[in-house]
Every structure is written in C-alpha cells, then in structure tokens.
C-alpha cells in the first residue's frame with residue numbers, strides 16, 4: 001500500500017501515545033507463565049504484539065482481548081503445552097527471542113517461523129547461550145535463522161557475557177534461567193532496556209542487578225498481576241521530531257513511558273537545543289511516565305555514540321530526519337546493531353533520505369548527516385520496516401513537495417493509528 005504525505009504548514013494538538021511495544025509483549029508472556037489471571041490495560045494492538053498473543057494461544061494459554069485490554073489466564077510453566085501448529089512470530093524479533101527463552105526449557109517440541117525479515121535476523125545470539133544451558137535448538141546456520149526447531153528440557157543456569165547490549169538477549173536468558181537449576185547471570189557491555197527486570201519483580205520474581213549484570217535463581221514461579229502499559233516513547237519519538245522541525249508547531253504527547261533505559265531521544269533533543277517540556281511525571285507499575293510538549297526549535301548538530309546507543313537504538317531513523325534540519329554535522333556512531341534490525345537501517349535510512357535530498361552518508365557503524373537541508377519531494381519505501389515508514393512520513397511533512405511512501409502497511413507493527421494521529425495534528 002502507498003501513502004502520499006504532503007508538506008504541512010504546522011502541527012498542533014495533543015496525542016495519547018499508544019502502548020509500549022516492549023512492555024505489551026512482556027505482559028502477555030509473563031502473564032502466560034504466571035499463576036492466575038493477569039489483566040493488561042493500555043496494551044498495544046500492533047501486529048507484533050498480536051503475534052505474541054497468537055503464539056501463546058497456540059501454546060495452550062487462554063488469552064482474551066478487547067481493544068487495548070487483555071486478560072491472560074496463566075497456569076504456570078506447566079500450563080504451556082506442545083503446540084499442534086507452527087508458532088508464527090510474523091515480523092517480531094521480540095516475540096522470537098523472548099519466546100525462545102521460554103520454549104528452551106519446556107519439555108516439548110515446537111517450530112518457530114516468521115516473515116522474510118525475521119528469516120534474515122541473527123538468532124544465534126539467543127540460541128547459542130540457550131544451547132549452552134541445555135536446550136536443543138536447530139535451524140539454518142546452526143540455529144542462527146528461522147525456521148527454528150526447539151526441544152526444551154532440563155537446563156542449568158549459566159554465567160553469560162553478551163557481546164551485544166540487547167534486551168532481547170538478556171530477557172531470553174533470564175526467562176530460561178527462571179526455569180533452570182542454579183543461578184543464571186547475564187552481563188552486557190552497556191545497560192539495555194530493563195522492562196523485563198522491572199516486570200519480573202512486579203510478578204514476584206527475585207532478581208539481583210549489579211551495574212550491567214542481572215542474576216536470577218532458578219525454579220521461581222510468577223504471580224499474576226494487573227499491568228498498566230505506558231505509552232511507547234519510541235512511537236512518541238516520531239511526533240517529538242515532527243514538533244521540533246515543522247514550523248509553527250506545538251505538540252503535546254501524553255502518557256509517555258520515561259524509563260531511563262529508553263530516554264536517549266530526550267537527551268538528544270535537549271542537547272540539540274529543542275524546546276521540550278516534561279510535565280505530570282509519575283510512576284505506574286514500576287515505570288515512569290510523563291506528558292511531553294515540544295515546539296518548533298532551532299537545532300544544532302551533535303555526536304551520538306557509546307552508552308546512549310541502546311537507549312535510543314529504535315529512534316535512530318527519525319533522529320536522522322531530525323539531524324537533516326539541524327545546523328552542522330551530526331555523527332551517529334557505535335550503532336552497528338542497526339544492520340540487524342527489521343531492515344539494515346544504516347542502508348535504508350541513508351538511501352531513502354538521500355532520495356529526498358538529504359546530505360547524509362553511511363559509515364561503518366552509523367551515519368553522518370550534514371544540515372540543515374530543505375528536503376524535497378520524491379518516492380521512497382519503508383522496505384517493510386515500520387520505523388522507516390514513519391520516519392519517511394515525518395520527513396515528508398517538512399519537505400517542499402509530496403513524498404510517496406510505499407509498503408506503509410508495515411507501520412501497523414507498532415503504531416496502527418499513526419496516520420490518524422498525524423492528520424489530527426494538521
């Protein structure tokens with residue numbers, strides 16, 4: 001499906017940001033392995049999180065959904081049954097990797113498959129440590145690519161040093177660790193998002209955190225909870241950037257999750273000189289939330305690298321759009337992980353923004369953007385990557401002519417009402 005975005009005069013108004021994708025996935029999965037009835041409010045009904053619901057239903061868990069309210073009837077670890085059907089994760093890396101952590105310890109056979117993009121994403125970062133714990137997993141490239149066949153069983157704890165700062169890797173190993181004998185601990189080079197640690201604690205699990213190491217003792221059970229999902233800062237990011245770069249704009253985003261492992265975009269906006277206000281800060285379910293107001297800003301370039309990268313990894317496509325409107329050269333480095341996201345986001349961001357006249361170049365571990373540039377119209381593609389599609393729509397709103405974006409249906413993965421929200425602000 002194609003969508004044409006026309007240049008806008010201004011963007012004004014208030015938007016309630018849809019539920020956080022990472023937290024929605026975890027609420028369903030933890031509810032499924034907990035004992036009792038877990039209720040979820042503010043669930044993101046995006047395609048990725050619906051894949052998690054569908055997979056856990058195939059594993060025998062009763063899950064009801066009405067809009068953004070979900071009820072999960074967990075029967076503990078033993079409630080998971082050998083699925084009759086293949087578990088299809090669609091486009092969702094989080095479903096794949098976290099679910100592998102669960103399946104790796106269950107005494108049955110299952111097959112995990114996903115779409116074309118999932119088939120290219122590296123899974124050995126999860127299957128290797130799970131195999132070291134005793135899980136049997138096979139697939140193309142010695143268990144690196146889907147389809148993956150899993151036969152779980154008796155597993156033992158592991159002390160694992162992850163070469164990448166990845167919440168999916170950390171979470172998969174911790175989930176397996178919960179079902180394994182002994183202690184499991186994961187250390188990562190920089191701290192990745194910690195929603196798993198926070199939500200497991202809320203579900204009654206004891207875990208220990210020390211700097212970038214998290215440890216759990218095995219054979220723990222989870223108690224059902226009520227989970228209130230905050231808005232997704234990664235979705236808010238598109239409108240934060242739009243508010244800063246479209247002239248005569250002021251946008252308020254309510255209900256935004258402000259977990260410090262996710263707020264790299266806020267730091268970037270502040271460092272670039274954006275007019276950003278944070279109001280009504282509070283804590284719900286161990287997670288900080290706030291309302292954010294952004295208005296048209298004069299921006300300066302910055303360098304982005306090191307420990308901040310995992311705190312804004314999903315926001316880099318739209319940060320690149322932001323940088324095209326900033327004065328000077330913005331350098332994004334230490335971001336090789338972009339190459340193994342839904343697309344190779346170094347390639348897709350650079351090639352598509354170039355089509356709109358941006359002065360941008362790819363580097364080995366990121367990109368350099370020279371600004372400010374008046375973006376032009378043109379034809380671009382999302383390449384089936386939701387965040388590329390939305391970044392292009394924001395670029396289109398400051399371009400001089402229309403921007404035609406193909407494959408926009410990919411946006412349903414994380415923000416099904418994205419274009420409705422954009423229209424409401426015009």
Ligand code: S3P
Pocket residue numbers: 021022023094165166167168169171192193313314337
């Ligand atoms: C996620 C972790 C990140 C992020 C992804 C969601 C999660 O991936 O990019 O969109 O929910 O744990 P990595 O763990 O691969 O960095």
